[in-house]
Amino acid sequence: MIEISNVSKSYGDTIVVREVSLQIPRRGVTSIIGPNGAGKSTLLSMISRLAPMTAGTVKVDGLDVTRTPSDVLAKRLSILRQDNRVGSRLTVRDLVEFGRYPYSKGRLTPEDRAQADKAIRFLDLQAYSDRFLDELSGGQRQRAYVAMVLCQDTDYVLFDEPLNNLDMKHAVGMMKLLRQAADTLGKTIVLVLHDINFASCYSDYIVAMRDGAVVRHGPPDVIMTSEAIRDVYDMDVEIQEIQGRRISIYYT
Amino acid sequence: MGGPLCHVKPSTGRTRRECCRRIVKRLLLAATIVIALASISLLIGVGDLSLQALFSPQEGQYATQVLLISRIPRTLALILAGTAMAVAGTIMQMLTRNRFVEPSTAGTVESASLGLLIVTLFAPEAPVIVKMLVAGGFALAGTALFLRILKLVPLRSVLTVPLVGIMLGGVIGAITTFFAYRFDLLQSLNAWTTGDFSGVLRGRYELLWIAFALTLLAYLAADRLTLAGMGRDFATNLGLRYRSVVSFGLIIVAMVTATIVVTVGMLPFLGLIVPNVVSLMMGDNMRRSLPWVALLGAGLVLACDIIGRVAYYPYEIPIGTIMGIIGSGLFLFLLLKGRERLA
Numbered sequence: 001m002i003e004i005s006n007v008s009k010s011y012g013d014t015i016v017v018r019e020v021s022l023q024i025p026r027r028g029v030t031s032i033i034g035p036n037g038a039g040k041s042t043l044l045s046m047i048s049r050l051a052p053m054t055a056g057t058v059k060v061d062g063l064d065v066t067r068t069p070s071d072v073l074a075k076r077l078s079i080l081r082q083d084n085r086v087g088s089r090l091t092v093r094d095l096v097e098f099g100r101y102p103y104s105k106g107r108l109t110p111e112d113r114a115q116a117d118k119a120i121r122f123l124d125l126q127a128y129s130d131r132f133l134d135e136l137s138g139g140q141r142q143r144a145y146v147a148m149v150l151c152q153d154t155d156y157v158l159f160d161e162p163l164n165n166l167d168m169k170h171a172v173g174m175m176k177l178l179r180q181a182a183d184t185l186g187k188t189i190v191l192v193l194h195d196i197n198f199a200s201c202y203s204d205y206i207v208a209m210r211d212g213a214v215v216r217h218g219p220p221d222v223i224m225t226s227e228a229i230r231d232v233y234d235m236d237v238e239i240q241e242i243q244g245r246r247i248s249i250y251y252t
Numbered sequence: 253m254g255g256p257l258c259h260v261k262p263s264t265g266r267t268r269r270e271c272c273r274r275i276v277k278r279l280l281l282a283a284t285i286v287i288a289l290a291s292i293s294l295l296i297g298v299g300d301l302s303l304q305a306l307f308s309p310q311e312g313q314y315a316t317q318v319l320l321i322s323r324i325p326r327t328l329a330l331i332l333a334g335t336a337m338a339v340a341g342t343i344m345q346m347l348t349r350n351r352f353v354e355p356s357t358a359g360t361v362e363s364a365s366l367g368l369l370i371v372t373l374f375a376p377e378a379p380v381i382v383k384m385l386v387a388g389g390f391a392l393a394g395t396a397l398f399l400r401i402l403k404l405v406p407l408r409s410v411l412t413v414p415l416v417g418i419m420l421g422g423v424i425g426a427i428t429t430f431f432a433y434r435f436d437l438l439q440s441l442n443a444w445t446t447g448d449f450s451g452v453l454r455g456r457y458e459l460l461w462i463a464f465a466l467t468l469l470a471y472l473a474a475d476r477l478t479l480a481g482m483g484r485d486f487a488t489n490l491g492l493r494y495r496s497v498v499s500f501g502l503i504i505v506a507m508v509t510a511t512i513v514v515t516v517g518m519l520p521f522l523g524l525i526v527p528n529v530v531s532l533m534m535g536d537n538m539r540r541s542l543p544w545v546a547l548l549g550a551g552l553v554l555a556c557d558i559i560g561r562v563a564y565y566p567y568e569i570p571i572g573t574i575m576g577i578i579g580s581g582l583f584l585f586l587l588l589k590g591r592e593r594l595a
Contacts, residue, residue, distance in 0.1 A: 005411075048489065049488065050484075050485050050488055052491070070488060070491045070492070070493060071491030071492075071493075072491070073491065074489065074491025075491070076489055078489055079485075079489050080489075081485050084483075085483070085484075085488070086481075086482045086483060086486065087350075087481070088346070088348045088349075088478065088481045088482055088535075088536040088537075089531050089535040090478075090482075090530075090535060090536060090537055091534045091537075094535070094537045098478075098479060098482075098490065099490070101475070101479060101490045101491065101492070102490055102491045105475070106475030106476075106539070108476075132535055150403060151368075152489075152490070
């Protein structure tokens, strides 16, 4: 379980995240939604110790993320941020194998290699495994990053907008895959998503943020109501139930 | 990561072992070329050093002395300096995540020269190792200042980074030149900033072994340096202590630069070209690429020195000049050819 208590973040006078307290349950998919500038990415960065917090604590399975040694945490929790620009010329396989670094520290065992192979297959990257990252399309690169993070094989996997750069087919594929990772591998997946319909269709739990605070949280059918969405986005949308799923019609 | 040097291509149907063998074979071939260049370097010079001379009873003693006191030290110095400088350039490019950065485009060399000037002014009798350490300290401070300025500069296009470094180097260089001029040390300053191996004799190059040891140390940390090159977030996510790896890398770069400035003088472009060529050839996984960087660095320096010694025989053109010409040419070629990737 990820326990977030009274976490705040401010830059000077600007408060980006204000006193967020939240518990993200083990296993399953939790999506964080909200308008631009709501503090979603900042919260995710603080949970994963990439950004220091101004106040509050985050515990992952009881481990305080700011106090636990980074290499211990790297075996429990992994994060993929948005806008990854790895400038290095690494092959997809190199990159994915680096996901084993917390365990291997550079000396790969046959098991590490097997894990990397598995992750590459999982993301359907076999054909590109020897290509350099700078020779791939944006979507292929995004999948390679995801493969690396999955190869890290942590219980908690955090993604900041994993659907970036993905077309319809691959976006759906990615969500199915994350759902599968949660269901069959028992992972706890936390996502920041922009498309609330993806959040509605694939999450067990949705956290809605606005102006640095959590305004609503609950299972999809609680969050996916016109009233709740208006609270979060300041926008009137129609929610329809289509084939048993709650879909918002917000395009017009 | 792969095996130590291996890069397996399942698509080609080769096994890991076959791949390793192929890669070792290629490395051996490259090493052979470097050894051949080194042998040529041993045989060129005004003193007669043919095999007959070495084994003839009359000239033998003289020839052996030339070999031991001048030729072998010079050749070793070339190999050690070339290897270390190329590796230092690679480390800097990984840590700054910019392909145009090397010790001479980041203020490192100029800072090392300033440190050397100051220690020469205040403690002219200090042993070389002390001078090197002071120069290294200055190089480290100068590079740290460079990174600090980079953090403050908002716009970070690929080219701003080396431009900032060259400007910083210009400012530090100006200060150094001013004091060198006032205290009549311009000649020494010139020796530090222009690479020249003609003065290398036994007893005057051994410091370069320190630079070589530092490059070996860098190789041991190759995985960590590669990870750091992926950026702070990626590295932290994988449990790497990013800041300490960056500091470690910078200390190596600063000390290598200081050693080279103190012993043979700056080798321009080397740290820029070799890493870029190797990166194009085989990527940036340093565990795999560093042996190539080292061999190519040594080979290029040997070749340039040989050209400098032969072109105007029996006089010598300093290697810094030759390197400048060949290096800038190669660099232009890389810029034009690999433009998309570099920019």
